[in-house]
Amino acid sequence: MSGTTFYHEMINYELERLLGEDRVVTDEAEIEAQSLDVWWVTRFWKFTDFEFPKPSAIVFPETTDEVAAIVKLCNTYKIPIIPRGGGAGDGGGASALTGGIVVDTKRMDTIISINEKSLTVTVQPGILQKHLEERLNRRGYTMNHFPASYTTSTLGGFISTNGTGVLSSKYGKLSDMTHRLEVVLPTGQVFKSLPVRLHSTGPDYSRLFFGAEGTLGIVTEAVCKIYHLPEKRIFWGFLLPNLKDGIEAGRKIMVTGLDPCLMRLYDEKDTRHIMKKQFGVEEDGCVMLIGFDGPASIVDAQMKESTAILSAAGARDLGEDPGKNWWEGRYKSYYPPNDYIAYPWMTAVTDTVAPYEDIEAIYDEMKKTIETDFAEWNAEFHAHFSHWYDWGTSFYPTFLIKEFPDDPKAAMRLYNKIMDAAVKASVDNNGVVNEHHGIGLRCGRMMHDIYGDGYELARSIKRALDPNNIMNPGKLGLGE
Amino acid sequence: MNREEIKETIQSCKHCFMCRHACPTFLATKLDSHTPRGYALLRAEIEAEKLTWTESVVDRFYQCSQCGLCREDCEYHWQEDELVRQAREEIIAADAVPDRVKKAADELTNRDDAGAKKLSTLSIAKNSIGKKNPDILFLSGATARIETPEVLEAAAKLMTAAGSDWAVLEREPSAVAGLFELGYVERAKGEAKKLVSEIEKLSPKSVVVGCAHQYRAITAYLPRLGVTFPKNIEVIHFTEYLERTIDNGTLKLKKIDSPSSIGYHDPCHLGRNARILDAPRNIIEAAAGKPPVELFHSREAAECCGAGAGMFLTDPDVAQLVAADRLSGAIADGVETLITACPNCTASFRRAANDRALPITITDIGAYLVERI
Numbered sequence: 110m111s112g113t114t115f116y117h118e119m120i121n122y123e124l125e126r127l128l129g130e131d132r133v134v135t136d137e138a139e140i141e142a143q144s145l146d147v148w149w150v151t152r153f154w155k156f157t158d159f160e161f162p163k164p165s166a167i168v169f170p171e172t173t174d175e176v177a178a179i180v181k182l183c184n185t186y187k188i189p190i191i192p193r194g195g196g197a198g199d200g201g202g203a204s205a206l207t208g209g210i211v212v213d214t215k216r217m218d219t220i221i222s223i224n225e226k227s228l229t230v231t232v233q234p235g236i237l238q239k240h241l242e243e244r245l246n247r248r249g250y251t252m253n254h255f256p257a258s259y260t261t262s263t264l265g266g267f268i269s270t271n272g273t274g275v276l277s278s279k280y281g282k283l284s285d286m287t288h289r290l291e292v293v294l295p296t297g298q299v300f301k302s303l304p305v306r307l308h309s310t311g312p313d314y315s316r317l318f319f320g321a322e323g324t325l326g327i328v329t330e331a332v333c334k335i336y337h338l339p340e341k342r343i344f345w346g347f348l349l350p351n352l353k354d355g356i357e358a359g360r361k362i363m364v365t366g367l368d369p370c371l372m373r374l375y376d377e378k379d380t381r382h383i384m385k386k387q388f389g390v391e392e393d394g395c396v397m398l399i400g401f402d403g404p405a406s407i408v409d410a411q412m413k414e415s416t417a418i419l420s421a422a423g424a425r426d427l428g429e430d431p432g433k434n435w436w437e438g439r440y441k442s443y444y445p446p447n448d449y450i451a452y453p454w455m456t457a458v459t460d461t462v463a464p465y466e467d468i469e470a471i472y473d474e475m476k477k478t479i480e481t482d483f484a485e486w487n488a489e490f491h492a493h494f495s496h497w498y499d500w501g502t503s504f505y506p507t508f509l510i511k512e513f514p515d516d517p518k519a520a521m522r523l524y525n526k527i528m529d530a531a532v533k534a535s536v537d538n539n540g541v542v543n544e545h546h547g548i549g550l551r552c553g554r555m556m557h558d559i560y561g562d563g564y565e566l567a568r569s570i571k572r573a574l575d576p577n578n579i580m581n582p583g584k585l586g587l588g589e
Numbered sequence: 590m591n592r593e594e595i596k597e598t599i600q601s602c603k604h605c606f607m608c609r610h611a612c613p614t615f616l617a618t619k620l621d622s623h624t625p626r627g628y629a630l631l632r633a634e635i636e637a638e639k640l641t642w643t644e645s646v647v648d649r650f651y652q653c654s655q656c657g658l659c660r661e662d663c664e665y666h667w668q669e670d671e672l673v674r675q676a677r678e679e680i681i682a683a684d685a686v687p688d689r690v691k692k693a694a695d696e697l698t699n700r701d702d703a704g705a706k707k708l709s710t711l712s713i714a715k716n717s718i719g720k721k722n723p724d725i726l727f728l729s730g731a732t733a734r735i736e737t738p739e740v741l742e743a744a745a746k747l748m749t750a751a752g753s754d755w756a757v758l759e760r761e762p763s764a765v766a767g768l769f770e771l772g773y774v775e776r777a778k779g780e781a782k783k784l785v786s787e788i789e790k791l792s793p794k795s796v797v798v799g800c801a802h803q804y805r806a807i808t809a810y811l812p813r814l815g816v817t818f819p820k821n822i823e824v825i826h827f828t829e830y831l832e833r834t835i836d837n838g839t840l841k842l843k844k845i846d847s848p849s850s851i852g853y854h855d856p857c858h859l860g861r862n863a864r865i866l867d868a869p870r871n872i873i874e875a876a877a878g879k880p881p882v883e884l885f886h887s888r889e890a891a892e893c894c895g896a897g898a899g900m901f902l903t904d905p906d907v908a909q910l911v912a913a914d915r916l917s918g919a920i921a922d923g924v925e926t927l928i929t930a931c932p933n934c935t936a937s938f939r940r941a942a943n944d945r946a947l948p949i950t951i952t953d954i955g956a957y958l959v960e961r962i
Contacts, residue, residue: 136645139620141634142627145604152604155630156637169619196621197606215619235619237610247885261606444664445601 117165124168127178132169146198157517164205169216173329181297187577192323194266197258200549202322206583214265228335234265234328250335253280265328271320273545278497279370284319291330292318295575323581325574342402344432347424348394355395358422360465363499367411371400378491398432455510459531462503463540475534479508486510503543549584556586590671598672602629611662613893617910622649625659625669642685650676651690652907654897655770656857677772693902697764704734705760711738713745723756726793730800731763733932740932743955744799750962751840758787765806770898781816795823797830801931805858828868828930835875842961844878852924853881855891856931869930876961885918896937912941920949930954
């Protein structure tokens, strides 16, 4: 936030009048602790001479009215607002790019009600997903949303990135899981979508806020779908001869009308690692983990049908252990020393979703581009396909460079070039960047390339809703 | 933790968000600087000379109750709690300790004198004070003497009812855990030596510890401080003693139905850190005829009561937020009476329940049993 110390103090005092002194935090410890997310760039910059601008205050509202009051104040003075949930995004979405006020929603963590007839939960957005899920489990329910950052991110963060969990093939993204949203708009008005999502009373305007990363408002309440805990849930492992056969078998499973909660197909590089770790053997091919849940008879029948499809594709049955072990230890790979985040390596995921006819070409092109064009940096590439639909699938490509230029500017240039190349491989082949870990700044600058002229619609909406451009400015390529 | 281990822990934890959901202080304040990642990141910046031990940074490092839940939750059990404790040693070395922490450290040792004075006013057999060669020396810790005397009085009645030959120290050095966790290693070592010396003077056959912090001090911190505890003296926690005496029939309990829903809170140093999880539950079941309600997070995953590491003295507001959070969870689980097995938990919860008029009764496990003999 530009301005003098006096100006900051005046605004902070106004904020204290709204919330009380204890909920306006300006100290160095908290500002430093919030200064990075899991994006390689913020982690890298933190310990170089680069520095992101810092917010002048972090505020902790507890109610919708308090959020509205904060937003109105900031809109009056044209002060940037950075809405924040868990702050564990992968694109700098919660970075205070131009200073301003961070609106941290984590004290808005109340489960307001559980509707046991229509199976919904009404909840504030700052609740950590793990806590929400555990509370639901205690009552015999589940939200079935299990993303990598399940233990640390908030429901509001998932809504704002349109997050996806590992059971998304059956249960969808947050936009599929949410019936209703309440949002404080950039001018401080409160928008509530209609009680029922599937209506024909004009567009469902709540869709604007899924994946908007706080650029159009702050989510203050959500009504989400819940399910009874499943009677049975099983996971199984298969080894397909190659990626092509694996994708085709996955496609057949989906277009047949089967409804797996989980399908994870690992490419050859990932598979070699898995086979060695799980089975202690060097074996080529592509591992697929598949899972079903629901009433036992339906689970068993679907498993039988899927096994037949996979067997016909030349798959070898690896038994229950690979799938079961993966499910039970699914978060283990995100803890140091397993996760890349524990190392000073340059890395990113470049998630892509595309129709079945294009997906393989995108994978091939992205792999070739990264491994060939960046061979001098020993760029590594691996991927798995983990969200499947009856029209296409998405995959998680990861690139990794262990030794990169010492010069921070040169390192950043290299990082951006790899990101450009990966996204180009996707866009040129009819793919869509599927960054549910956060578009933020990482992919924000590419939004115009990805959308083309159509992005003018997004800019028009942004200008209309946020005339003073206070709401998370600069993110999603909306540098209005 | 040596320098290499500190470096490795900082490197591992400074970017990892995974255990945030578990940290009781974070859950109470929602500050990132109260998370294990926050601590590691701040330490990394200090190591990199991008930050110094400024007031707000130092403050955060004293607002960790050393409960160890982050370590427990972590898939690889990185010792974040020890990273924070060790940072306090560095803060002391850098002469950046806040006055309130210095006062708290003094208060921890002063409480032993206050406890000795209070002992003479309690309803326990006077000939048990300082009695030599008892079968059992009961250590209550200072809080039981000063703030929750019914804990010590109930223990005395129960041990007598079980026919045990027992004694207590007149002045019980009970600041070892608090001082060590606050980073005052040498002072903790001095108190540890005093504690061992006092125990040796009475020469008991066994030591029964009623305070989870004192139990932690003897079983875990003394070896780290290089202070040897006599090998011929068995050390058990009071709940283990009660379980034994109930099982062998020396302590007979009348079953009285509890009118309210009973839950059990695992003290961090008893449950998570010593894995004494079943004895308290078995005792409650024996007395109530049914097991206690399991709290939302319980056993080794139980959240802290806020009393750890002297936080009730250094940062009483934060301690009370942590306690209130835990109690709110218990209330949401339908608990009307919460039993615990550490005087510090009892005192911490009572402060929060009283100040906030929370609809829950806090009871010590001994006090719960004593009504049934």
